[in-house]
């Protein structure tokens with residue numbers, strides 16, 4: 001059990017690594033586009049489009065990590081005003097609600113990607129990227145989010161997760 | 166809520182009273198329609214009128230809720246939303262539909278329609294039927310083909326008197342086939358967000374852009390570009406499409422009303438397209454753009470240089486694409 | 497229905513559900529209860545994807561990355577130190593220095609969030625250390641950050657231009673004088689508010705030394721604005737240039753781009769980036785369901801179809817924008833309301849360029865008004881000790897300044913339009 005927990009922790013951290021790399025990659029692609037277009041008169045056909053996909057990926061793959069490190073912004077008005085017992089109950093409640101959102105996001109994203117795949121939708125550009133590829137970031141990120149909220153529930157209470165990540 | 170609506174219909178049937186079938190009232194339905202062109206565009210005006218007419222003719226029973234100018238959906242998520250029933254109806258360009266129905270790219274194949282009447286004839290004949298069939302296979306029924314008008318090039322470097330003059334230009338582009346054309350003419354397509362084009366033209370980040378003259382006027386390209394080249398290289402279509410399952414569930418009477426109104430709207434929009442094209446080109450010239458109309462005798466040269474785009478189209482559109490091109494070529 | 501959404505949001509937020517998930521879950525509940533049960537759920541992935549499917553938005557993670565590099569490498573600190581040595585002997589001198597830094601970063605970035613992140617990370621610890629009241633500092637940063645969208649380049653102005661067809665270049669020019677006026681007002685107020693804190697003046701030698709140290713940080717906005725105005729790159733692409741330059745400065749000038757530093761930069765960037773983008777997704781989901789239920793449209797229509805004078809309608813429009821600004825994120829507000837408001841503004845005979853500036857100031861207010869205000873969240877994200885209520889209390893006087901400025905701008909539209917009419 002502990003091993004499984006540890007494995008999922010690593011998986012979420014891996015998501016963050018990929019998310020960070022995608023942001024770096026976005027920077028490099030856009031920078032290359034500027035240099036190539038302005039100084040060598042050769043605009044690329046891929047930089048703009050791929051950097052959009054990279055940013056979408058960075059958001060969804062990094063989200064579970066943000067949950068585990070308590071980086072998603074929370075209004076703390078009530079939480080700061082109640083005792084630890086109530087805090088614990090609220091933590092279980094909000095983590096369950098977060099899980100509910102994540103499950104719906106994951107399931108319907110998965111259905112959506114399957115539909116896109118079946119329809120054969122491509123991007124409306126020279127690259128003609130099959131759209132199910134960038135759209136796959138949604139169910140993958142959603143899956144990681146589900147895992148993150150389940151782990152929060154396992155941790156229980158007001159445990160300030162994240163240190164171990 | 167469902168039983169409420171039923172109750173309402175039976176009740177109103179009772180009210181209308183007099184003898185039977187054809188004077189029976191329309192079934193109460195709500196239809197959500199989204200489009201993303203600016204509200205003063207002639208297609209938008211036509212579509213708004215379409216919604217008004219249906220509401221009125223059905224005595225308010227068919228409630229058309231219109232979401233204008235990208236308020237609800239952008240061009241990029243329109244198709245999927247129509248196909249999954251997020252909205253019942255939507256207007257989107259043939260270029261964007263081509264990413265789901267490759268044959269729809271036919272309208273981006275350069276120089277296939279020589280005049281305004283040719284388009285109307287094509288979309289109302291076998292050519293249109295084939296496209297409608299392809300759309301229905303994916304789950305959307307085409308209600309009308311809304312003419313946007315011809316598209317042209319505007320740029321800041323020089324007047325484009327032959328395809329040769331494109332060499333080395335950086336031209337902002339959207340869609341795959343227009344980009345193929347820009348490449349075929351020896352220029353480079355540049356991809357950037359729509360909001361940045363004006364400034365990019367102003368600061369020479371790009372040399373030119375391609376669009377209809379109506380859009381050029383509306384986005385004030387005349388403030389930031391010098392040359393306008395009228396070569397009518399493609400005839401942009403927008404489609405009003407309805408979710409197929411939703412359509413099949415509508416009573417015949419409502420279907421007939423919608424189809425009839427759509428037909429009127431399509432014709433009205435087609436007339437406007439011609440008028441708007443010439444008026445906006447004139448306005449651009451009055452605002453100081455240097456306008457060059459490619460003479461008819463030069464066109465073969467432009468067509469020939471565009472040949473690679475045809476190939477690119479056929480690669481994605483396959484047999485159906487070939488059939489469509491054959492129909493046009495045999496006209 | 498309005499009560500359902502407003503009440504639901506309040507409840508979920510208070511329970512401690514993160515803002516992004518509150519917005520998302522509320523959208524899902526709205527779809528479920530008012531829009532045909534689970535059938536509308538297929539729109540969730542479509543809207544989520546579409547929320548981020550925009551090249552202008554790629555600037556955001558890059559600006560977040562840039563601000564992390566500037567903070568970790570020390571460029572931000574040096575820039576701040578320079579401003580501090582020039583301004584600190586004035587009453588409330590560091591407050592002036594902070595607004596000054598906000599202005600510089602506003603001129604680099606098109607986003608208020610990026611401005612608040614960058615300056616906040618450096619200024620907050622420094623000012624608190626020197627005895628400034630935390631609440632005052634947070635308010636100042638939240639408000640100073642909003643200048644990012646008024647001083648060009650500005651992402652909301654780009655959106656305004658693309659929805660309405662107004663020239664983005666003109667909109668940028670129109671933002672310059674209002675941006676400067678608001679900057680000066682913020683400086684004066686913050687200096688007055690913190691007037692009891694005064695530092696010993698730095699010597700001229702110290703000032704010159706700090707300026708030399710900060711030269712790289714100062715060069716950054718010059719290169720970026722220069723690049724944008726000469727057309728070498730677009731405002732969006734400028735973000736990438738900024739990142740590469742700041743990495744280069746960190747690596748070759750400061751020589752502290754170590755592996756642990758790099759790791760730190762990347763993970764911080766991922767956290768902030770995801771946090772902001774997820775709120776945008778949540779807001780777009782909520783925006784979708786509110787739009788389909790025609791709630792904002794109805795509110796705007798009620799406010800604008802009255803048979804009353806244009807100025808009363810104008811005031812009603814601003815009230816509606818303020819209310820929407822409390823709950824929605826700026827991009828959603830612009831996209832939802834502009835198709836309705838723009839024709840009205842034209843019909844009433846108002847200048848659309850001037851109205852854009854009014855709209856942008858409204859969006860600045862939206863960024864700092866609870867419960868959903870990105871700048872509030874960003875500052876909260878900087879330090880666990882910061883609370884939303886503390887930030888809100890601190891920012892109230894600045895919100896009042898913005899409202900007063902809007903009134904002045906309504907009486908003297910020339911503040912926005914004079915440059916547009918006279919500059920080519």
Ligand code: NA
Nearest residue numbers: 602605644649
């Ligand atoms: Na700015």
Ligand code: NA
Nearest residue numbers: 821862865868
């Ligand atoms: Na707000």
